[in-house]
Amino acid sequence: MACLLLHYKSMKMQQTLRNVIEFSGIGLHTGCAVNMRILPSAEDTGIAFIRKDIPGSPAIKAESSNVVATSYATSLGAKGVTVSTVEHILSAFYGLGVDNAVVELDGPEVPIMDGSASHFIDMIESAGLTWLSAPRKYIVITRPIKVADRDKYVLLLPAEEAEFSIDYSIDFSHPFLTKQSFSKLFSREVFRQEVGSARTFGFLKDLEMLRANGLAKGASLNNAVAIGDTSIINEDGLRYPDEFVRHKVLDMMGDISLLGAPVIGHLIAHRAGHGLNHRLVNEILKRPGRWHMTDTLVKESSVEPRHLHIEKMATV
Numbered sequence: 001m002a003c004l005l006l007h008y009k010s011m012k013m014q015q016t017l018r019n020v021i022e023f024s025g026i027g028l029h030t031g032c033a034v035n036m037r038i039l040p041s042a043e044d045t046g047i048a049f050i051r052k053d054i055p056g057s058p059a060i061k062a063e064s065s066n067v068v069a070t071s072y073a074t075s076l077g078a079k080g081v082t083v084s085t086v087e088h089i090l091s092a093f094y095g096l097g098v099d100n101a102v103v104e105l106d107g108p109e110v111p112i113m114d115g116s117a118s119h120f121i122d123m124i125e126s127a128g129l130t131w132l133s134a135p136r137k138y139i140v141i142t143r144p145i146k147v148a149d150r151d152k153y154v155l156l157l158p159a160e161e162a163e164f165s166i167d168y169s170i171d172f173s174h175p176f177l178t179k180q181s182f183s184k185l186f187s188r189e190v191f192r193q194e195v196g197s198a199r200t201f202g203f204l205k206d207l208e209m210l211r212a213n214g215l216a217k218g219a220s221l222n223n224a225v226a227i228g229d230t231s232i233i234n235e236d237g238l239r240y241p242d243e244f245v246r247h248k249v250l251d252m253m254g255d256i257s258l259l260g261a262p263v264i265g266h267l268i269a270h271r272a273g274h275g276l277n278h279r280l281v282n283e284i285l286k287r288p289g290r291w292h293m294t295d296t297l298v299k300e301s302s303v304e305p306r307h308l309h310i311e312k313m314a315t316v
């Protein structure tokens with residue numbers, strides 16, 4: 001018997017925080033102590049960082065045109081003022097559906113906390129979210145978009161359903177960390193439970209080089225997984241056996257949020273990083289014929305006719 005295809009249309013309103021969040025921490029790369037506040041903001045304002053320690057409190061919008069560096073972290077800047085390591089808090093906003101917020105900080109780098117988005121997620125959830133009066137707009141991918149650098153690539157395909165899904169794989173040439181992969185259809189719950197608490201990681205052999213270049217000054221076993229020659233150094237072990245690839249997914253979601261709207265599509269990434277993620281976002285913006293924006297998502301569900309008791313339907 002032929003199935004009937006039902007089309008459900010859904011529209012979601014934009015969200016912001018219900019209450020203000022305040023906390024402190026140190027920057028992973030600068031080692032600077034930073035106080036931060038996250039405040040609610042109006043519809044269609046997006047995410048903005050405000051440097052309270054600089055006269056005039058300049059604002060830097062979280063958008064791809066403001067990306068100024070992608071080495072070991074994503075940094076934003078405008079008019080000579082920067083804020084670095086923005087990817088984990090942006091990932092928490094993206095994963096939890098926070099469309100608009102103002103992030104005030106009194107230093108140059110977002111605190112690393114425990115190296116994951118876990119603290120940000122807990123604080124956002126305890127502050128609560130509230131609906132705003134404008135609908136959320138989505139970027140719906142309609143034709144493939146790809147960026148590559150030798151064997152590294154990110155490919156974004158149209159989604160079969162009105163969803164966002166990720167297939168991510170990593171492949172390091174290290175005795176302890178080689179191949180890992182992670183595939184998920186995303187939801188707020190999947191982000192919170194399976195991605196949000198995966199920590200940043202680094203190889204001990206690289207630490208000296210990073211520090212010589214003025215990076216990783218705040219790095220410790222409290223905010224990163226350190227990989228030695230044959231094992232990890234952290235005594236408490238890993239949060240997931242595949243924590244490394246999950247953290248790469250966390251980073252990817254923060255970087256892709258710089259598009260300014262959630263993506264409906266199927267993302268396939270292999271050995272990507274902040275630089276390639278940023279190139280993907282720019283490629284999407286350069287190719288408006290390969291996607292469209294909408295505030296109404298259409299989902300399909302197939303049902304056998306004898307189970308139907310409603311009037312409007314499309315048949316296939």
Ligand SMILES: [Zn+2]
Pocket residue numbers: 087088200247251
């Ligand atoms: Zn990260």
